[in-house]
Amino acid sequence: MSDADRPESEWNRALDAALKRALAPPALPSQFRARLQSALAREGEPNLSGARARLEREQRERLAELEAGYLRLRRRTLGNLVGGAFAAGVAVALAMPWVRESFGDDAPLALSGVGTVVGLAIGIAFWARRNRPFDIL
Amino acid sequence: MQTAVARAANEDRDIAELLRTGERDRAFTELLQRYEGKVFRLCCALLRDSAQAQDAAQESLVRIWKALDSFDGRASLSTWIYAITRNRCLTALERRRVQESLSDSEVEAEVESLAARASEDSQDHFGELRELVGLLPERLRRSLQLFYFEERSVREVAEMLGVPEGSVKTNLFRARAALTEQLRRRGIDDPTYWLEQSL
Numbered sequence: 001m002s003d004a005d006r007p008e009s010e011w012n013r014a015l016d017a018a019l020k021r022a023l024a025p026p027a028l029p030s031q032f033r034a035r036l037q038s039a040l041a042r043e044g045e046p047n048l049s050g051a052r053a054r055l056e057r058e059q060r061e062r063l064a065e066l067e068a069g070y071l072r073l074r075r076r077t078l079g080n081l082v083g084g085a086f087a088a089g090v091a092v093a094l095a096m097p098w099v100r101e102s103f104g105d106d107a108p109l110a111l112s113g114v115g116t117v118v119g120l121a122i123g124i125a126f127w128a129r130r131n132r133p134f135d136i137l
Numbered sequence: 138m139q140t141a142v143a144r145a146a147n148e149d150r151d152i153a154e155l156l157r158t159g160e161r162d163r164a165f166t167e168l169l170q171r172y173e174g175k176v177f178r179l180c181c182a183l184l185r186d187s188a189q190a191q192d193a194a195q196e197s198l199v200r201i202w203k204a205l206d207s208f209d210g211r212a213s214l215s216t217w218i219y220a221i222t223r224n225r226c227l228t229a230l231e232r233r234r235v236q237e238s239l240s241d242s243e244v245e246a247e248v249e250s251l252a253a254r255a256s257e258d259s260q261d262h263f264g265e266l267r268e269l270v271g272l273l274p275e276r277l278r279r280s281l282q283l284f285y286f287e288e289r290s291v292r293e294v295a296e297m298l299g300v301p302e303g304s305v306k307t308n309l310f311r312a313r314a315a316l317t318e319q320l321r322r323r324g325i326d327d328p329t330y331w332l333e334q335s336l
Contacts, residue, residue, distance in 0.1 A: 010332075019281070040202055
């Protein structure tokens with residue numbers, strides 16, 4: 001063991017004892033552990049800006065998905081309407097000779113009148129269900 | 138004969154094992170029990186300011202916690218911890234140097250407070266001794282302070298400062314010689330006095 005490790009002379013022993021007393025190790029502040037735990041907890045939280053970016057990205061993806069679904073629905077509805085109208089036209093054209101023969105020459109006019117009334121009734125019923133005009137009363 | 142690094146690695150084998158098995162939280166709790174005080178004392182010796190040392194120790198431990206997964210065991214755990222702490226303290230010292238050069242009024246206030254503290258300390262010979270230690274060159278003062286902080290272990294001081302044990306021994310020898318010389322000049326080099334006062 002060297003001189004630095006073990007003072008040998010009386011003076012070295014005295015200096016060692018004096019330094020030991022003068023240079024006492026600093027005590028850890030009482031709040032140190034609590035402050036450290038708080039800092040660690042803060043670090044453990046998810047990165048706020050990262051979380052925000054992730055949520056915004058997810059929201060954009062959801063909106064794009066909804067938009068695509070809505071467009072698909074509109075195209076399908078339009079297709080159904082066009083297809084339905086075409087099929088109705090074909091059916092009427094095919095049925096017209098038999099209607100005239102069975103119910104007379106005014107039958108097509110009466111039939112289209114009934115169709116218009118039924119169509120208007122269905123339209124008004126849907127409009128009333130969606131807009132609820134009687135709720136304000 | 139075992140080297141200092143090998144000895145330190147052996148002492149922390151349990152923590153390394155916990156890390157290897159993925160028990161990160163338990164490993165850090167154990168690490169904290171063992172190194173919290175040492176990290177704080179190293180910061181105190183390097184920064185010479187208790188409040189700054191507290192901040193630096195806290196930041197070092199947070200960094201250690203965040204980097205714990207990247208500890209690869211190539212160096213001993215203690216060497217790795219002290220290296221992170223030293224780097225943090227060096228950054229704080231650098232920042233302090235920049236701040237001090239910017240604010241003259243703060244420097245003046247610090248000088249006045251140091252002078253007041255020195256005159257207060259000088260009222261007893263231990264205060265005078267502390268003052269003399271404070272006047273030693275940084276390299277010698279750090280070795281001397283840590284030597285007494287760490288219960289006079291040259292190995293621990295060498296690891297904390299990242300220097301060979303021989304350098305610490307040389308620094309301690311020179312620091313003692315310088316202190317002896319200064320105490321002799323001031324006429325307070327009677328061994329009996331110091332031995333009696335230290336009881």
